[in-house]
Amino acid sequence: MAVGHEVKEVKELKTLKHLHLLCTLLFGVAVLLFFGLAYPHHLHYQEQFQLFLFDSAYVWDIIKLPGGVADLLGRFCTQFFLYAWVGAIIIALLLSAIQLLTLRLFIVHSSQFIVHSLYGLSFVPSFLLWLFLLDENALLGGVWTVLLTLLAICGCLLIPKGWGRRIVILVAVPIIYWMVGPNWSGTHYYRYPTVTPYLLYAAWLSAVLLPLMMRLVVRRKQPEGSSAGKHSLTTYLIPLTSFVLVAAVMGTLVWKNANFNAEKVMQYDFMARHQQWNRILATVSAERPNNQIGVTVQNLALAMHGLLADHLFDFNQNGTLGLLPDVQRDAMSPLPTAEAFYQLGMIYVAQRTVFEAQEAILDFQKSGRCYKRLAQTNLIIGSYEVARKYLSALQKTLFYRDWANETLPLLGDEQAIAKHPEYGRLRKFACDKNYYFSDHVTPEMLETLFFSNTDNRLALEYLKAYYMLTGDRENYSKLLLQLQKQ
Secondary structure, eight states, X not given: OHHHHHHHHHHXXXXXXXXXHXXXXXXXXHHHHIIIIIXXXXXXXXXXXOOOOOOHHHHXXXXXXXXXXXXXXXXXXXXXXXXXXXXXHHHHHHHXXXXXXXXHHHHHHSOHHHHHHTGGGGGHHHHHHHHHHTSTTBOHHHHHHHHHHHXXXXXXXXXXXXXXXXXXXXXXXXXXXXXXXXXXXXXXXXSXXXXXXXXXXXXXXXXXXXXXXXXXXXXXXXXXXXXXXXXXXXXXXXXXXXHHHHHHHHHHHHHHHOOHHHHHHHHHHHHHHTTOHHHHHHHHHHHOOOSHXXXXXXXXXXXXXXXXXXXXXXXXXBTBTTTSOOOOSSSSTHXXXXXXXXXXXXXXXXXXHHHHHHHTOTTOOOOHHHHHHHHHHHHHHTOHHHHHHHHHHHTTSSSSHHHHXXXXXXXXXXXXXXXXXXXXXXXXXXXXXXXXXXXXXXXXXXXXXXXXXXXXXXXXXXXXXXXXXXXXXXXXXXXXXXXXXX
C-alpha cells in the first residue's frame, strides 16, 4: 500500500508540474499576442531609436560600464524589434523565463503546499515587467537585469551550504554588479535618465522578496490532507485558481494602462517610414486621424496619389500645420514631417530635420532609421564621403547591412544615380535654392519648388492645399491660370 501511495504521489506531482508549465505557456502566449497584435508599433518605435553595431569598439564601450552586459543584451534583442512578431516572441520568452526562475525560488524556500497555494504569485514579477514595457521609453536592458539577477541567485542556491557557497557569493557579487548595474540607478533601464522606473524596481524587488516571504510562511504547519496524493482535485484547483486570480487582476491592469493612442500614432509613423501609401489611405478612410502625426502622414499619402487637393476637406485637417508642421525638438514627431520634406525634394531641410531628431534621442543613442535617411540625403546632394560614413556604420548592422552594401556602389556614380527611380527623381526635384535654415514652410517656398521643376506634382498638390487651407483664392486662381498656360 505504501508503494502504491508513493507511485500515485509521484504521478500527481508530475501532473502538477505539467499544470505549471501549461500556465506558463498560457502566459507566454498572452504576452506574444499582446505585443504582436495590439502593441507592435511600440516595438518598432524602440528599434528605430538605437543602432546596434557588430563592432568590438561599440561592444566594449557598453560592457565596460556597470550594467553593461544587461544593456548590451537589451540592445541586441531590440534590433529584432524591426519585425514586431520576432520582438513579441523575445519578450514572451524573457518574461516566461523570469516567471519560471521566480517559481524555482519559491520551491527552494517553501513547502509543496505553500508553493501550490500561492503559485500565482510567481507571475507577479513578470506581470510588473509587462506593465513596465507598456511605456515606449522603457528599455529591454531593465528586463535583462531582473533575469540575470535571478539566474545568479538560482545558480548560487545550487551549491551546497557551507564555505563553498559563501566563497562563490563573495566572488559573484562584483561580477553581477558589473553585469546588471546597481539596480537602483542604472542608466540603461529607461530612456529618460532623470526618470525613476519604479515599476522595474518593483518587479526586481518582488522577484527577490516574494521567495523570502515564502520562507517565513513555510514555518506554518502544513494542514493535514493537503499533501499530494490526497484530495487530488483540490490539489490541482488551488494553484490553477491562484494563477487565474493573479492573471485576471494583473491582466486588467496591463490592458487599462496600455497607451493605445500612442500606438496609433506610432502606426502612422511606421507606415510613412516604409512608404506604405496605399495602406495609409485605407487606414485614414476608416478612422479619420485627428492627431498631428496622423494628419501629416494622411496628407502625404493623399499627395503621393495626387488626391490631396481634390479630397483635402474629406478628412480632418489641422490648418496648414497638417501639411508640413513646424519641427519640434523631440525624436519622433519630426520624422513624418521629414519624410514629406524628402518626398517633396526639400532635401536639405529633410536632412537637418532627421539629424536633429536623432540628436534629440534622450539616451544619446544613434538611430538606424536616421542613419539610413542621412545616407540617402547626402547621396542625393552629392556629399558622397558623408554618405559613405553612414553607410559604413550600417554595414556593421544585421538588418541594414544588405541595403548599405547595395547603396555604396552608387556613391560618385552620377549616371547610376540619375537612373535610380528614387534618387534620380528627387535630385531633379531639389531646387537650387535650399531653405537649410528654415523649417517653417511658406507658399513662396512651395512655388519655387514647383516652378523650378513642374514635373514635381507633389509640390503642386501641397501648394494647392496650402492656398485652400488659408482661403487664398487670389493666388489659387493665379496658379490655375499659370497651369493652363503651360
